[in-house]
Amino acid sequence: xxxxxxxxxxxxxQLLIMGVEGPEPAGExxxxxxxxxxxxxxxxxxxxxxxxxxxxxxxxxxxxxxxPLYTCVDLEGGLVDRFRELxxxxxxxxxxxxxxxxxxxxxxxxxxxAEARAMGFNTDFAPVSDLGFERSRKVMGSRVASADAEExxxxxxxxxxxxxxxxxxxxxxxxPGLGEADLDTHFSLPEVPKQFxxxxxxxxxxxxxxxxxxxxxxxAHCAYPxxxxxxxxxxxxxxxxxxxxxxxxxxxxxVMADDLEMGGVLAVGTIDNAATxxxxxxxxxxxxxxxxDLVVAAYEAVVREAERDKEFAKLVKAxxxxxxxxxxxxxxLRRVAPRPAQRTVDRLRKQLEQFKQQLEKTGxxx
Numbered sequence: 001x002x003x004x005x006x007x008x009x010x011x012x013x014q015l016l017i018m019g020v021e022g023p024e025p026a027g028e029x030x031x032x033x034x035x036x037x038x039x040x041x042x043x044x045x046x047x048x049x050x051x052x053x054x055x056x057x058x059x060x061x062x063x064x065x066x067x068p069l070y071t072c073v074d075l076e077g078g079l080v081d082r083f084r085e086l087x088x089x090x091x092x093x094x095x096x097x098x099x100x101x102x103x104x105x106x107x108x109x110x111x112x113x114a115e116a117r118a119m120g121f122n123t124d125f126a127p128v129s130d131l132g133f134e135r136s137r138k139v140m141g142s143r144v145a146s147a148d149a150e151e152x153x154x155x156x157x158x159x160x161x162x163x164x165x166x167x168x169x170x171x172x173x174x175x176p177g178l179g180e181a182d183l184d185t186h187f188s189l190p191e192v193p194k195q196f197x198x199x200x201x202x203x204x205x206x207x208x209x210x211x212x213x214x215x216x217x218x219x220a221h222c223a224y225p226x227x228x229x230x231x232x233x234x235x236x237x238x239x240x241x242x243x244x245x246x247x248x249x250x251x252x253x254x255v256m257a258d259d260l261e262m263g264g265v266l267a268v269g270t271i272d273n274a275a276t277x278x279x280x281x282x283x284x285x286x287x288x289x290x291x292x293d294l295v296v297a298a299y300e301a302v303v304r305e306a307e308r309d310k311e312f313a314k315l316v317k318a319x320x321x322x323x324x325x326x327x328x329x330x331x332x333l334r335r336v337a338p339r340p341a342q343r344t345v346d347r348l349r350k351q352l353e354q355f356k357q358q359l360e361k362t363g364x365x366x
Contacts, residue, residue, distance in 0.1 A: 011320035012302040014039040019289035040070030051340040070335040072123040092142035102321025109162020127159040129206040131179035149205035174220035177203025185264035211251040241282030257286040269314035272301035299351040
């Protein structure tokens with residue numbers, strides 16, 4: 001379907017990447033998805049019981065909409081690994097980065113990309129591009145590659161190349177940086193007191209250097225009062241999304257607000273308000289990752305606001321056009337791996353084990 005053929009409700013739907021509660025490929029689990037026909041679907045460990053079941057669920061989702069679907073997963077390795085029980089625990093970013101091997105950085109992306117592609121995914125919301133400063137250590141842990149911006153850039157670039165080699169889209173997150181955030185945005189709204197000049201030289205370096213390589217940039221639910229002058233999360237901030245990311249850095253990919261069910265954004269308002277506010281602030285898309293009532297509430301809030309406000313309707317139309325154009329350009333959405341057999345899972349396990357053995361030879365702990 002061409003972007004010019006989308007009506008208002010379909011345009012609003014393209015801005016939403018939604019989650020579902022369970023693992024079933026039919027029935028209640030997909031009714032909301034079939035009714036809304038969102039821009040994307042994201043799955044978590046709760047949705048994934050076997051390789052075949054995961055693939056079937058995503059196949060059913062793709063059939064539910066005439067517009068190509070982003071099929072998404074958070075697959076970083078280490079603490080964030082949705083295939084841990086299915087294939088085996090993958091090494092963390094920190095463990096791989098400790099090898100100081102660009103070849104292994106890229107291989108990390110290849111391994112996780114191959115896993116994602118085999119299960120039916122075309123998008124991995126990885127790698128983490130935050131810097132590993134002491135202030136965030138208890139929150140971010142092994143999810144980050146380094147406290148050094150240039151070292152982080154090298155890791156992120158190679159990981160993205162690995163994903164791309166497996167026909168999987170990657171993502172830069174969590175803009176503008178959670179390296180100085182000492183609270184978990186899943187539960188609270190952290191405030192980073194850092195000045196913009198310092199962030200430009202450190203936290204923003206991955207986005208400055210890799211803005212042409214990121215298909216998506218995910219924006220954090222974190223406040224930066226020294227930059228914005230208030231406690232507004234970056235995910236609702238035109239200063240960060242329009243002024244810094246789009247204008248100053250020159251990013252032209254898709255800007256996405258992190259999950260609107262998270263405490264970091266709900267601390268400042270309802271999910272209805274968050275959905276419209278993030279789009280006004282400059283997001284092209286937003287995530288609502290689990291509860292059906294919140295998925296519907298966020299989507300309907302965008303539709304209602306577009307029906308009420310002609311300027312907001314223009315914004316929704318323009319964002320939907322960017323999303324549909326990005327999908328049309330992405331070969332990753334046109335190539336779906338065949339339904340995985342047991343030998344596919346066995347092969348992935350073997351590749352993962354061989355990779356972990358490579359890490360061990362360098363002295364890194366997987």
